[in-house]
Amino acid sequence: MSRIGFPAEHCGTHNVTARFFKEQNLPSHFFNNKYDYCFGYECHESRSDREHYTRGIPSNIYILPIGWRRFGLSISTPREKEFQEWHVAYHGTKLSSVRSILESGLLIPGDATFDGKTIVEMQGHYNDVYKPHEDFDTKQIFVSPSINYASHDAYSPTTKWRKRTTKVVFQLRIKPGSYQIGKNSVAQTNIDTLVDDSKIEWSTKDKDAIMLTGLLVKIF
Numbered sequence: 024m025s026r027i028g029f030p031a032e033h034c035g036t037h038n039v040t041a042r043f044f045k046e047q048n049l050p051s052h053f054f055n056n057k058y059d060y061c062f063g064y065e066c067h068e069s070r071s072d073r074e075h076y077t078r079g080i081p082s083n084i085y086i087l088p089i090g091w092r093r094f095g096l097s098i099s100t101p102r103e104k105e106f107q108e109w110h111v112a113y114h115g116t117k118l119s120s121v122r123s124i125l126e127s128g129l130l131i132p133g134d135a136t137f138d139g140k141t142i143v144e145m146q147g148h149y150n151d152v153y154k155p156h157e158d159f160d161t162k163q164i165f166v167s168p169s170i171n172y173a174s175h176d177a178y179s180p181t182t183k184w185r186k187r188t189t190k191v192v193f194q195l196r197i198k199p200g201s202y203q204i205g206k207n208s209v210a211q212t213n214i215d216t217l218v219d220d221s222k223i224e225w226s227t228k229d230k231d232a233i234m235l236t237g238l239l240v241k242i243f
Contacts, residue, residue: 036063040092040240043184047118053125058095058237062088075217079110079199086217088113088170093194093237096125102234109196109234112166112225115178118191121238129164129193129233163226164233166197169215172223174241177209187242194237197225201232 040063067089078085098106114129126137134142144161167173170192179190207220215223227233 034061034063034065036090036092036242037061037066039187039242043189043240043242044092044094046184047121049122049125053096054238055095055097058093058098060093060095060237062091062093064090079196080108081199083110083199084168084217085111086168086170086215088192088194088239091170091192091239091241093239095237096235098234098236105198105234106196106236109198110168112168112195112197113170113173113239114164114166114193114195115173115175116191116193117180118182118189121191124193124235125238128230128235129166129195131162131164131228131230133162160228163228164230165224165226166195166202166233167218167223167225169218169223170239171215172207172209172218175209175211175214184242190241192239192241193235194239196234196236197227198229198232201229202227 040061067087072087074087074089076085076087077083116124123136123138123140127134130136130142132142132144136142173179173192174190179192181188181190183189202225204222205224205226207214207223212220214220
């Protein structure tokens with residue numbers, strides 16, 4: 024059995040994602056390899072690991088991102104207590120948006136990024152015209168406890184790399200009590216057997232209630 028967090032002897036996920044990550048040339052100060060972790064299928068099986076745990080106070084489900092590799096993000100020392108007490112969730116994004124999110128954090132539509140670009144709702148996402156009901160506030164940050172949901176093409180579009188296909192998702196902690204729990208807003212149903220469709224989308228207006236902890240990469 025491999026050491027926890029370390030790659031199995033022939034883990035394809037670990038090796039190929041390492042090459043991909045290096046080629047992105049993301050600033051090193053955003054990352055802390057102390058928190059790197061391979062959830063690739065080979066590594067996961069070699070650890071005889073489970074599919075899910077619980078995290079946070081009060082506890083909530085933590086679904087492991089099996090098949091993905093996490094590149095750990097730097098977390099300031101004062102936030103380590105929050106890391107232990109907050110819930111785990113995921114936020115899918117485009118590869119081209121990763122640098123901006125690292126610089127500015129997750130933003131609400133209408134906010135400006137570090138380089139002056141205004142955040143707008145992606146095509147097909149909730150907006151002022153398309154929303155579940157008239158009183159629904161679309162100006163929020165949306166995350167999910169499900170890696171399957173967060174990595175749906177509507178949130179994490181695929182990118183081609185060396186004749187392979189890649190996806191990126193941010194792993195994060197979110198403050199209990201700061202978010203609303205809502206239903207699936209994409210066409211596909213029964214996306215995750217561990218989370219009911221009626222509880223699979225979380226939303227918050229409180230940007231300080233979110234702490235990014237890792238950049239997840241999947242290549243297939």
